[in-house]
Structure formats: structure tokens, C-alpha cells
Amino acid sequence: MNPQNPEHAHQTIESVARESYGRLIAFLSARTRDVAGAEDALGEALITALTSWPRDGIPQNPEAWLLTAARRRLIDRARHERVHAESAPTLEIIAEERPDGTTPDPIPDERLKLLFVCAHPAIDPDVHTPLMLQTVLGLDGAAIARAFLVSPTAMGQRLVRAKMKIRHAGIAFEVPELHELPQRLEAVLNAIYAAYGSGWEDAAGTDPRARGLADEAIWLARVLKDLLPDDPEVRGLLALMLHCEARRFARRGKDGEFIPLSDQDPELWITPMIAEAERELVAAARMARAGRFQIEAAIQSVHAERAHSGHTDWNAIAVFYEQLVHLSPALGARVGRAAAVAEVKGPESAFGLLDELDHDAVSTYQPYWAVRAHLLRELHRDREAADAFDRAIGLAEDDAVRRFLLERRGR
Amino acid sequence: MKYAMLIYESPQAFESRVNGDNDPYVGAWRAYYKAVVDAGVYFGGDPLRLPETATTVRQKDGQRHIQDGPYANTKEQLAGFMILELPSLDAALNWAARCPATAVGAVEVRPLAPEEKQRITGEPTEP
Secondary structure (H helix, E strand, C coil), X not given: CCCCCHHHHHHHHHHHHHHHHHHHHHHHHHHHCCHHHHHHHHHXXXXXXXXXXXXXXXXXXXXXXXXXXXXXXXXXXHHHCCCCCCHHHHHHHHCCCCCCCCCCCCCCCCHHHHHHHHCCCCCCHHHHHHHHHHHCCCCCHHHHHHHCCCCHHHHHHHHHHHXXXXXXXXXXXXXXXXXXXXXXXXXHHHHHHHHHHHHHCCCCCCCHHHHHHHHHHHHHHHHHHHHCCCCHHHHHHHHHHHHHHHCHHHCECCCCCECCHHHCCHHHCCHHHHHHHHHHHHHHHHXXXXXXXXXXXXXXXXXXXXXXXXXXXXHHHHHHHHXXXXXXXXXXHHHHHHHHHHHHHCHHHHHHHHHCCCHHHHCCCHHHHHHHHHHHHHCCCHHHHHHHHHHHHHHCCCHHHHHHHHHXXXX | CEEEEEEEECHHHHHHHHHCCCCHHHHHHHHXXXXXXXXXXXXXXXXXXXXXXXXXXXXXXXXXXXXXXXXXXXXXXXXXXXXXXXCCHHHHHHHHHHCCHHHHEEEEEEECCHHHHHHXXXXXXXX
């Protein structure tokens, strides 16, 4: 260890923190089930690193250094709290350090277990995504609260409550057994996708925080892919997010106006991201187990094809939507199918599909009204179209989308 | 860890008690009890008499308030409890899912709090 310039030490701490945070939290909490305790201990270890690394030099294995430091904190605290019966196991398990003070090399990667704990059915589903962002990526509670449009206090309480439940209810840090793996994995994938969605609301990419969350979601999906390389839905989700992310710069005009997918300039799409998405999708298809995320990614893949062919194969898209509705008949999929059918068979046949949908469910579902308005306009039912546009505009959350719809309605 | 399985039953399930030994619900419970004991996870427990037999006691301003009936006036009522010794919540949820009451009511799974017991009894408890 040689003293280094402080700037370099700080950068190293930052990059180690990012790369190792989730790994270390997972390793520690898999042994104690105490996520909050692991976070505190690692947080203190990082603070110590901030003073000692610039002074003494960056350790050869920064991750092992942090683990040792965090573990000592946990042991100190467990000794202090020994009066409580429940800290005894913590003490024993944590003390499995080697006699020379080093840590096992390499540190076992327990992040998959941590992901399954975060999206455990015993945890409030609304907290799955925030919990993952905090424990696996180390995002701070205030940033998560902003992304989820709740107050930092409320988000903080939810996260604390979830961590208490993990510890006191004794949720197992384990990869679920094969028969329950698909269902449990679905919760993990949904939580990652929700993180991406909350970043994606800001389609213009003007908000650096929201932009960051989309990146974090893709990062999580890559981690999950490394941990579960043989699951096609993990790759499907990664492909889906990469396809959407590739269009980030095409989604808005130079004045911030909303540009629908069919009007986007493919020149602005990020080619390497599309290529990566396609590779993941091909790898997933080889496993021959279709799933929701693979089909959604396949739909995006057909759209991406326009960059080469110059046109959109709506027939293929309609077929994929049919499969998607068959597999998971969510409202979004059924509205998407209607839009695709309109392109293939005309607005009249699509109308029947829209009318099948549950009246109450669609009453506040913005995409339904946007598609309905579009179809009515094509059918020259202008008064009804204007009403549907109004509904779509009234339900829009994004100002650019609102302005786009207002303009379409205006004619 | 020890988990309490709090068994809640619908009025229909309670009615099965008057049907005698051949009631399928009672048969399912017999099999479940055997499975729990054979797995070596059973620590204790008992069924409770009908909710109508319950009496709820409160003290207010030095006055004893006695109320006929169970604490919570809900459709599904506490019907019994079991204590199981298991390694994790996940294992407890698996055992809860097998419990016949989940088909006609619900099972609430709650970890016991040994540190609270220690505080009350002053005696060391096993973790």
C-alpha cells in the first residue's frame, strides 16, 4: 500500500462501492439476515476507507478490505448487543473469518439470493423495486423516493419496515427450488422492469436522476443474467430494456416534442444496444421456453428492423401480440394487440378488440384512449374521436405526450 | 426459529366440528398433524372452542369490562394455533400452505419473539 493522491483514492472508493456494494451486502446479510445491519456496517467501512485509503494507499484487494472492516463492525455490534439472544448467531456466523484476518477469495456472490429476498412474496410488492435498488445497488433512499414520487420519509419507513421483516420473520437467503423458481423469478424480473419504467417516464432524458434509474435497471438485469445464464426470460427482459433504451434519443424532437415510434428516425437509434438486444433474444430463443419478456422484446425487435428494411412488419407484430395476450392477458398487451390489428386489418376489426375490454379497467388507462382516439379518427368519427382524445389528454402524465395529443386532436 | 401458525376458519369450517370423525376436513387435519409431527417440526399447539365461547376482557378507568364474544368481530375467526420449529419463514410458509385451514380460511404465520420472553421471564431462552 503506497500513499496515493486523494483524488485517485476517492475514485477508487466510488468504483469499488458501485461494483462491490451489492456483493458485500449480499454476502453479509445472507449470513445474518440483517440487511439493515449489513448496510450500516458497510457504510461505516466506506467512511473509514475515505480517510485511510488516501493516507495509506489503496489496498491490493479493496473489496476484501471493505468486507473485513464491515465484518469487524458487525462483530463489535453483536458483542455489544449480546444481551439479546438473537445476536448470538450473528456473532458466530460472522466470526467465520480466517485466523489471519483475510476473507475467502473470491468472495462468494450471494446477490441472486438477495434479489430473491427483495422480491419475496412476504414483502410488500410496492417495496420490491426500492429494496433492490437500495440493497443491491446502494442507491440512497431519497433518490429512490424521488423516482417513485413519494416523500423520503415515507420511502424510508417502507424500506426500514421491509428490512425488519426480513430479519425478524426469518426470510431465507436462498435460491428458490425449481418448482417455485419461475413464479419467484417473475417477481424479481417485474421489480427490475419497474425500475426501468420509473426511469423511462422521463423519455426526454432531461432528468439525470431518472436516466440513471434506467441504467441501473439494465445493470441489474446484466447482473441477473450472469447469475442465471440459462434463463431465457432474464435475457428477454434485458433485450426488451436494451431495445427501448436504444431509442432514447429518437423519442423526442429538438424542441422536446414527443415523437411516436413509427415517426422516429432510425438513424438516431443506438445501434450497439440494438445489436446486444438481438444477441440476447437469439440466445433466449435457443432455450425454447417462451415468456412474456421475450415476446415483448420480439415485438420491439420487429420495430427495430425498420432501420434496415424501411418498413414495419405489422403482421409479425400482431402475431407476437396474439401470443402475448394468450400468455399474460394484461391490459397493456390487449390494447397493444388492438393497435397492431388495426395496422393489419384496418381500424374496424381492431375496434371489436377494444370493446371487449373491461369498461372500468380502461376508464383510467391512458394508452387505451389514445389508441381509441386514433382509430376513431381513421374511421372519420370525428366527434367521438375528439372525446377520446380528451380522455387520453386528461390522463396523460407526460407533458410532451399531452402536447402531441392536443395537436392531433386539434384538426 | 419458532413460528406460530394462527389458524383462522370460516363459519363453515367451524360447523364441520359437529359432523363427527368422518368429516373430510377433520380427516385432512389428522393427516396434516401427522405430517408435521413426522417431519420433526411440531413444537405444540391446540384447537380452540367455537368463537361464541370467547370472552374478551378489558380494564378501563379501574373498571373491568367484560364482553361476550371474540376480540375481533370478523367473519373468519381464530380457531387454533400451532408452534412449529423451522429454519426460515420460507419453510414456515410451505407448512402453512399445506394446512387444511388455508382452503377454508387463512393461516397467519408469525415468528415467536424469544427476546421478549426473556425480558418477561428473566430466564435465558434458546435462540
